[in-house]
Each structure stands twice: as C-alpha cells, then as structure tokens.
Amino acid sequence: MKAVRYIATGRPPEIVDLPIPSPGPGEVLVRIAGAGVCHSDLHVLDHGIGLPGPFTLGHENAGWVAALGAGVEGLKEGDAVAVYGPWGCGRCHSCQRSAENYCDNHASIPSYGGGLGSDGGMAEYMIVPSPRLLVPLGKLDPIEAAPLSDAALTPYHAIKAALPLLTPEASVLVLGIGGLGHMAVQLLQALTPARLIAGDIDAGKLAHAREMGVQHAIDTHDSDAAAERIAAMAGPRGVTVALDFVGAQSTVDLSQRVVGRGSRLTVVGLAGGVVHYAANNPPYGCEVSVPYWGSRTELMEVIALAEAGRIRAEVEVFPLEQAVDVYQRLREGRIRGRAVLTP
Ligand code: NAD
Ligand code: ZN
Ligand code: ZN
Numbered sequence: 412m413k414a415v416r417y418i419a420t421g422r423p424p425e426i427v428d429l430p431i432p433s434p435g436p437g438e439v440l441v442r443i444a445g446a447g448v449c450h451s452d453l454h455v456l457d458h459g460i461g462l463p464g465p466f467t468l469g470h471e472n473a474g475w476v477a478a479l480g481a482g483v484e485g486l487k488e489g490d491a492v493a494v495y496g497p498w499g500c501g502r503c504h505s506c507q508r509s510a511e512n513y514c515d516n517h518a519s520i521p522s523y524g525g526g527l528g529s530d531g532g533m534a535e536y537m538i539v540p541s542p543r544l545l546v547p548l549g550k551l552d553p554i555e556a557a558p559l560s561d562a563a564l565t566p567y568h569a570i571k572a573a574l575p576l577l578t579p580e581a582s583v584l585v586l587g588i589g590g591l592g593h594m595a596v597q598l599l600q601a602l603t604p605a606r607l608i609a610g611d612i613d614a615g616k617l618a619h620a621r622e623m624g625v626q627h628a629i630d631t632h633d634s635d636a637a638a639e640r641i642a643a644m645a646g647p648r649g650v651t652v653a654l655d656f657v658g659a660q661s662t663v664d665l666s667q668r669v670v671g672r673g674s675r676l677t678v679v680g681l682a683g684g685v686v687h688y689a690a691n692n693p694p695y696g697c698e699v700s701v702p703y704w705g706s707r708t709e710l711m712e713v714i715a716l717a718e719a720g721r722i723r724a725e726v727e728v729f730p731l732e733q734a735v736d737v738y739q740r741l742r743e744g745r746i747r748g749r750a751v752l753t754p
Contacts, residue, residue, distance in 0.1 A: 413754065414467040414534035415734040417452075420459035423735055424468060432530070432538050434480035439539045441494060444553035445728070446532035447471030448737050448750040449561055449590060454681050455527070456738070462521070462528040468734075469752070470496045470524055471561040472532030473553040476545070483542050491548040493560045493714060494532065494539055497704045498524040501541060509707035511544075512568070532557075533734060535754040546710050549718050556717065558590065558724035558749040561704065563713045566595035566654065568705030569677050570602060573652045576675055577603035582645040584608045584669060586631065587656035587680060588616040590749040593725060595654055596623050601721040605651065608644055610637060610665070613744050619725075634665050641669045649694070650674060660684040672696045726751045 414429045434440040446469035472494040476486050499506040499514025522528030548556050583605045585595050609620035610631040620628040631637040649671020655662045658680025666676050673696035716722045725748030729737050737750050
C-alpha cells in the first residue's frame, strides 16, 4: 500500500510502498477513508517532535474496521469509525476519564499517537492499538468526518472549558480561520450566544468567516488597527474569551491586548508565540490556558453535533499521491477549511 511518511526533520514527506499491516492481539486494522492534513504536520516536518522517523503521517483519521486482532470484541468488519488521535496508556487517572490527551504517563510512551510517532492514516490501512480508540461514526461520511477527530475536537475541548464565560453579553475572539478555526466558528455558533469576532491575515479566510455568518471578521495584519477595532466591538468589558489558533507572537500579543479582566486567553496554535506576564497584563483575573487536543468522550460529543447537522467540516479532497503538493498548499494558505487525503 502507498503511505505518506515523515522521514527526518527538515525533509519533505515521502510516498513509499509498504506491506498492509496485520493486527496483533488487541489491535484493530482500519481501512482509511480520509486523513486530514493538519498544520501541526508542518511543524513536525520542519522541527520534528523529538521522536525518530520514519513513520506514516496522518493523525486525523476515519474509515472502516477491516480486521480485528485476537481478543477484540464489540466491533465488526465494515463499521465506520473515527480514530481518536492522542494515544495514552489507557490506565492512568486521566486516561480512565477518557482524557488520553493528558495521559499521566505520556513521558514514558514512545509515541504521541498514529501519525505522531506511530504509523498514522495517510495510507490505505492503519493499525489502531486498541478498540477503545475508535468512535462509531453512525451515518456520517468517513471522508467528511475525518477532520472531526482533530480540527473539530481540539477547538471543542477549548471552547467547552470556556463555556461558563460565554454568556450573551460576552465577546469571543477567534484568530486563524483555517482548519481548526473554521470549526471553532461553527462550534461557538452552535453552543454559545456570545458575540463572535474572527481575525485572520488572509482575505479568503475572512470571506469564509463571513460566509459562515460571522458579522465581525477583521484583518489583523495591522495589529494596532485590529486591536482598536476589536476593543470597539467588545466594549468596556473587553474580549471575554480569546482563542488563538495561530499561536504566533503577533496573535498572542493581540489576544493579550484585547482581553478584559476575568477573561480567558487560550493558545491552541503552535507557532512559537510566548505569553509574557507583567502586573495586570494580561489583566487581573485572566486565565491563560494551553489545551491539547480533546478527550474520547468529547470526540463522541463532536460526532453527535455533526450527526445532528450543527457542525460540518468543509473539506477539500485530494488523492493520497498529491500529499507533498497539498502540504505546500497548506503552507501557502491555499486550503479552505480542511484538506483530506484519500487513498
Ligand atoms: P491552518 O493552516 O489550517 O490555519 C491557520 C490559519 O491561521 C489560516 O487561516 C491562516 O491564514 C491564519 N494565520 C496565519 N498566520 C496568522 C497571523 N499572524 N494572524 C492571523 N491569522 C493567521 O492550520 P490548522 O490546521 O487550523 O492549525 C492551526 C494551529 O493549531 C497550528 O499551529 C497547529 O499546529 C495547531 N494545533 C494545535 C493543536 C493542539 O492540540 N494544541 C491541535 C491541532 C493543531
Ligand atoms: Zn493536528
Ligand atoms: Zn494514561
């Protein structure tokens, strides 16, 4: 089978031929329908994750159960499933409450998950180490559903933690209307009455936000002008929740400038920005959070929202063979919503 492989830091991904793996005891073989192309992969390709290659990329996957390893029960061949991405130890306190994204034993596990140290879903098949990491998709199309497991789950986890602050007179700022950001917009619209302000430096992404019904979509190229406009929109209370899906110094700084007292500043993007604290800056009462991915039960909740038609990943579908070009398009900001590779 063809697979898109991370080889080493600073090298482009390579498409190679691999044998179809067979599931060992307790494992499940999944036939991949779609693998989402996440911006995190660009960080992995450029800077590595401290884990040796090669491994098959793709940490945002959905498909169908193809074969069960010895002892696996409760699934059958052909079941449509999403693959839960952050693989924990499965036994610690965090994993027992389904938050494998915060596994207590992460430091001793030699992989973050499929596509992030272990072989992922940019291939015809992938091995999933346990059936607990698969969530049924019901009637959802597995190609469209693939981004739910990261592009939707990650903002869902961040937004759910902020829900008590997202009251009708509150303002929420979403920076970066790409794969994660376009899902964040829909999740906020589905879950909260707060006033939504979207920021990006790309005119196409701002147009996308407006098409999704965002009234306040602003160009953040000029930080001073953007901060002034956001402050005017948010009013005296300031922005109540800032969700930064870029994580660059400029977006972290902008978020820090516009949040009010008693707010929440959430940095999801991994572009290397630093939050500097000085007295009352971020303002007093502001919580800074750095969420990572989401829990397995939250993935079930995200899938339920999609099944109910409340959220929908906008996907651009490409054949697996075009992976190298698709990564380049993502780097240049030429993907609307999420790119999904299909084998
Ligand atoms: P993407 O490329 O699809 O979208 C990024 C968006 O940010 C684009 O619309 C782009 O125009 C915009 N942007 C870039 N620079 C900007 C700037 N300076 N100001 C405003 N907007 C800017 O990326 P994605 O797949 O949505 O991922 C977003 C970030 O989230 C990445 O850094 C990724 O690594 C990270 N991520 C983190 C987690 C986590 O659990 N913490 C999970 C998944 C992804
Ligand atoms: Zn990702
Ligand atoms: Zn654990």
